[in-house]
Amino acid sequence: MSNLLPDWLRSWLEEPIVNEWLCTLGWAAGVALLVQVAGALAGGTLAKSGAAGSVALVLGFVASVCTVVPGMPALPPAERWQWCAWLTAASLLLLLFEERQRATAMLRFLVHLGLVVALVWWIVRPSGRAREWSPLELQIAQIGGGLALLLLLLLGEARVATGAAWTQALPGVLAAAGAVAILGDCTFDRLARCAAGLFAAQLVALLIGVAHRATPPSRAAFSAGTIALSSVLAYAVCARSISDAAALLLLLAWACVLLPARTATTGRALLMAGGLPALLCGIAWFVRATPQ
Amino acid sequence: MLLKLALAASTLFSIAAIDPQSPPAAPTSKPAASGRYDIDNLHTAVMFKVRHLGVSNSYGRFNQVSGSLILDADKPDEALLQLKIDAKSIDTNDETGVTDAQLDARDKHLRGPDFFNVEEFPTIEFESTTVTDQGAGKLQIVGDLTLHGVTKSVTASAEYIGTNTGVQFGTSFGYEAKFTLNRLDFEMNYMPELLGTEITVLVALEALSAALRRACDR
Numbered sequence: 001m002s003n004l005l006p007d008w009l010r011s012w013l014e015e016p017i018v019n020e021w022l023c024t025l026g027w028a029a030g031v032a033l034l035v036q037v038a039g040a041l042a043g044g045t046l047a048k049s050g051a052a053g054s055v056a057l058v059l060g061f062v063a064s065v066c067t068v069v070p071g072m073p074a075l076p077p078a079e080r081w082q083w084c085a086w087l088t089a090a091s092l093l094l095l096l097f098e099e100r101q102r103a104t105a106m107l108r109f110l111v112h113l114g115l116v117v118a119l120v121w122w123i124v125r126p127s128g129r130a131r132e133w134s135p136l137e138l139q140i141a142q143i144g145g146g147l148a149l150l151l152l153l154l155l156g157e158a159r160v161a162t163g164a165a166w167t168q169a170l171p172g173v174l175a176a177a178g179a180v181a182i183l184g185d186c187t188f189d190r191l192a193r194c195a196a197g198l199f200a201a202q203l204v205a206l207l208i209g210v211a212h213r214a215t216p217p218s219r220a221a222f223s224a225g226t227i228a229l230s231s232v233l234a235y236a237v238c239a240r241s242i243s244d245a246a247a248l249l250l251l252l253a254w255a256c257v258l259l260p261a262r263t264a265t266t267g268r269a270l271l272m273a274g275g276l277p278a279l280l281c282g283i284a285w286f287v288r289a290t291p292q
Numbered sequence: 293m294l295l296k297l298a299l300a301a302s303t304l305f306s307i308a309a310i311d312p313q314s315p316p317a318a319p320t321s322k323p324a325a326s327g328r329y330d331i332d333n334l335h336t337a338v339m340f341k342v343r344h345l346g347v348s349n350s351y352g353r354f355n356q357v358s359g360s361l362i363l364d365a366d367k368p369d370e371a372l373l374q375l376k377i378d379a380k381s382i383d384t385n386d387e388t389g390v391t392d393a394q395l396d397a398r399d400k401h402l403r404g405p406d407f408f409n410v411e412e413f414p415t416i417e418f419e420s421t422t423v424t425d426q427g428a429g430k431l432q433i434v435g436d437l438t439l440h441g442v443t444k445s446v447t448a449s450a451e452y453i454g455t456n457t458g459v460q461f462g463t464s465f466g467y468e469a470k471f472t473l474n475r476l477d478f479e480m481n482y483m484p485e486l487l488g489t490e491i492t493v494l495v496a497l498e499a500l501s502a503a504l505r506r507a508c509d510r
Contacts, residue, residue: 016486078479080412081405128411187401190482239405239412 028197032060064197165209178281329499343488462501
């Protein structure tokens with residue numbers, strides 16, 4: 001098999017770092033696929049596999065973190081970026097619990113608020129960059145960023161309930177792919193590998209969504225994915241690994257899920273769910289580096 | 293005429309005494325006298341060695357080092373050495389890239405969260421806790437090393453190099469110390485299979501008496 005590959009590709013694949021990336025991708029995609037299949041089989045109906053989609057997404061992402069650390073990070077984690085695994089896992093548990101309760105919107109709002117506060121408290125607050133900010137600037141950055149993320153979670157969940165599954169998953173796949181490329185190029189390999197896990201899990205979700213168009217998308221999957229990506233990007237920005245503009249553009253690409261496409265044609269939906277996020281990721285690539 | 297010659301001679305002598313570049317007195321074999329000394333960054337080097345892919349040793353250094361050394365000639369065991377290294381000043385001679393992105397890429401990676409995470413942990417610090425005179429100009433220095441936000445005790449063996457007694461401003465002297473550490477102990481656990489986990493650190497330091505430090509700074 002290896003003889004069939006051109007020399008340049010074979011030597012590239014033999015690079016240790018490429019091997020590690022492929023290993024991370026394999027674990028994340030494998031776990032996500034396994035959970036999706038198990039969920040569909042156990043659920044009996046495709047409708048019930050919506051929850052399996054969110055479990056698959058989170059377990060795929062967490063599996064990628066586990067291959068990088070290696071193992072599940074301790075509590076509290078040895079390094080701050082490892083909080084992203086715990087935050088994502090917590091978001092899944094809380095959101096699924098809330099979904100089963102069929103409670104009021106207020107409870108869901110409180111869960112979202114708690115997740116955002118935890119992200120700001122554990123990942124953004126002790127930032128090394130904060131040394132250069134005044135207390136007022138720090139508060140503005142934290143409260144402003146937190147409110148923007150909260151808004152994205154609330155609006156995104158409302159939007160996810162009305163669109164086709166694949167239009168929800170495609171912006172996520174592209175934004176995660178952009179994060180992988182940019183983090184990898186800006187020399188933060190471990191976090192890039194975690195983003196690669198998110199990409200693989202999102203890709204599985206997309207393929208399942210395309211295969212079963214009638215499956216209602218999972219709101220928890222969107223929120224858990226948002227927490228995963230935003231925590232990864234927040235830490236990369238705090239560590240000055242990627243520029244603020246690149247992180248913002250990647251989040252905007254992810255937020256393309258908010259665009260209304262209910263009455264649109266498939267072509268227009270594809271353009272909005274694929275073309276625009278790809279454009280935003282492309283711009284993010286050009287502004288990826290932190291000014292030295 | 294005699295007065296002019298005397299004035300010229302005294303002026304020349306003063307310049308020679310003030311100019312830190314003037315030829316120093318011959319180094320002595322005795323360790324420096326009691327007092328407080330500052331680390332001279334210009335003549336101090338902190339270098340490290342790490343195994344690369346199991347096939348060679350890669351070397352790097354930190355270019356910004358500061359600190360002080362307090363010595364008591366009667367109680368050498370009570371010496372106190374404090375070092376502060378700017379983690380951002382890491383330098384592995386990586387200026388061979390073709391494009392801007394490649395230029396200094398390895399050092400950028402080392403400054404990033406995969407390794408030193410300089411945004412989070414901008415300094416590497418060492419403070420001695422015990423100094424033992426082992427005779428023949430050798431010291432054993434035990435101290436706390438704070439690296440990557442983790443503080444661990446390390447033991448260095450140091451060798452006295454020499455002392456230069458200045459004419460007007462005081463004394464400078466040097467030691468060379470060596471120790472090893474496991475980077476996993478400091479939670480620097482990126483790619484342990486490809487990059488060695490045992491790091492050898494060599495510190496070649498020159499300390500100046502505070503008065504000479506001020507003269508050099510001028």
